[in-house]
Each structure stands twice: as structure tokens, then as C-alpha cells.
Amino acid sequence: MRTFYMLSFLLLFLVAQAVAQRVLRGTVVDKSTGQGIPGITVLARTDIGTTTNSNGTFSIRISGDTATLWVGGFGFVARRVRVVAGDTSVSIRLATSCTVDYFYRPYVGISVNSGLRYTPLGGQLTLFRPNLWAAEHMQPAGRLELLYRRGPRTTYRAATVAIDELVATCQVNIDVALQLEQLKGPQPDNQFERRSAGINFQHDAGFRPFPVWVAVGQARGRGEEIRGWRTGLELGTEREVRISQKRAVEVAGRVGWWQTVWQWQSTVSWVSYKYIAAATYQRIGASYQEISVRLGIQLTPPHHKHGAN
Secondary structure, X not given: OHHHHHHHHHHHHHHHHHHHEEEEEEEEEEOOOOOEOOOOXXXXXXXXXXXXXXXXXXXXXXXXXXXXXXXXEOOEEEEXXXXXXXXXXXXXXXXXXXXXXXXXXXXXXXXXXXXXXXXXXXXXXEEEEOOOOOHHHOOOEEXXXXXXXXXXXXXXXEEEEEEEXXXXXXOEEEEEEEEEEEXXXXXXXXXXXXXXXXXXXXXXXXXXXXXXXXXXEEEEEOOOOOOOOEEXXXXXXXXXXXXXXXXXXXXXXXXXXXXXXXXXXXXXXXXXXXXXXXXXXXXXXXXXXXXXXXXXXXOOOOXXXXXXX
16 A cells, blocks of 8 residues: 555656646847857756757757746857746847957058049059068958049049057957048149048947047148148048848948038948949038049958958
8 A cells, every 4th residue: 555655646746747847949049130040059957958950949848937048059148048937938139259360460551542643543552461460470462443533623642551450359449540631633622631640449339339430630722611731520430231251331431520621421332352342422611522433353352351441
């Protein structure tokens, strides 16, 4: 009789445990893209776990009214998710973990832009020297572009010396640059020069950050709007939209204030692993505006996206 009671008690205990367990289904998605992530580990206990399939979905048995799941995988920040009574499915978003490639950082870029005298034609040459502090791993790169400008008849010249990713961490990225721009035309209103020093700052505050360009400099012209050197401030930002692994569209805008005149410049670029195409609109005060188009080729495709326009 005692054996009968013990077996009955054990059977009731096992039935109660089976009833207490339930199947929880869920999906693990990338926080930035919303797409399912395959191969993510989901643990209810150290001895109860599963992994997500190719669509990022999973199912797991849990016991009790509440449970805490550990969810994580390579390239993503692990997190704990609490499940309460009544939950039959969950959607879990994981943020990508931050990895910084220091192998090619920082790097210096030199860009020279020159137009043929009083013609709409010109060209731009940009050279990059990666890994500024360790020359033994240096892999120089370059870009050659042809330029066509539509606007007043002027000779356009510009030069930029930049150190990109001077500071590069998971949260902060800082670039610095020196820039010189010169417009010379037969009319006084088409004379303009600008020189500036600036910093491009980007901080990841938990959302997709916009880099901020801040520069101080001087500008002068020979028209009625601006005479002599005028100290001013320049602000700007940019955004890159990835189309594929090797292609992207970049949109950038800058505005400068030189006390008596405003300068506006906006650029839309299509960049691939080997080619680049860009269109730029520039306006200086009320007397000068132009549209330019650039077509170029990467002489040695770089490992990173290099430099500004």
C-alpha cells in the first residue's frame, strides 16, 4: 500500500510539472533593421535553451508563471527578457555590438580641385594615406574625378587636407580638416575666397547619429556684398544610406555665414566600390550660384569610406 501511495504521488507531481510547463514562441530581430537574426541563443535556464532559425524565430519550453530569458549571439549585445503569465509569444530586439577596426586608423586625405580658366571643365584628385601612425601597414588609395560646372564663368580652385577618424571609438568619431576655396571671374561679383579649419564630430547616443561639421574661417570677395576678409562660422551634416554591401547614397549640406553674406552648399553622391558620381549646388550671397557634376573612379579602392567632398 505504501508503494502505491508513493507511485501515485510521484505521478501527480510529474503531471503537475508537465501542466506547469508551456511553449513560448518568439522572434529575435536586429534593432536597427528590423530583420530576423539567425543563430541567436535563447536560454530559459542553463540546461534549457534553443537557437533561432534562418528567420530569427524560436520556440522554447518554460515552467512557471514567470521566467527570465537570456538572449544573445555573436555581433549583438546580449540582454535578459522577462516573460510573465499569459505571454505566448515575444518579439526581442537586439542591438549590434560595437567593434572598432583600428588597423587603418587614422588616415590623412588630400584633395585638390582645379578648373580650366573661365571654362566649365575641371578635375579633382584625392589621395588617402591610411594608418597614419604606422607606415608598415600603409595601403595608399586615390580617386580621380572629372568636373563639369554650370554657372557664371569663373575659374574654380579648392584644396582640402583632412585627418579622418583622428578619434574613433564605439561612441565618438572625430575628423579634422583645413579647407581653401577660390573663385575668380571677370566680373567683380564673381570673386570669392574662403579659408577655414573645422571638426567633424559624431556621437552615438543610442540612435542613428548625424555627424556635425563645425568650422571657423574667413572669406572675402570683391563684390558689393562682401569686401575684405570677414570672419565667420560654417555648419553642416551628412547622411549615408547603404543600398548594398558595396554601394551607398550620401547626402551632405553645409551653410556658412561670413557676416555680410551667406554661403550654402549641398551635395548628393552615389558611391560604389570603384566609381563615384556626385552633383553639388552652391550659392554665395544673392549674386552667385552654380551646379556642378563630378564623375570619378577609385584608383585603389580603399577599405573605408574616405573623406569629404
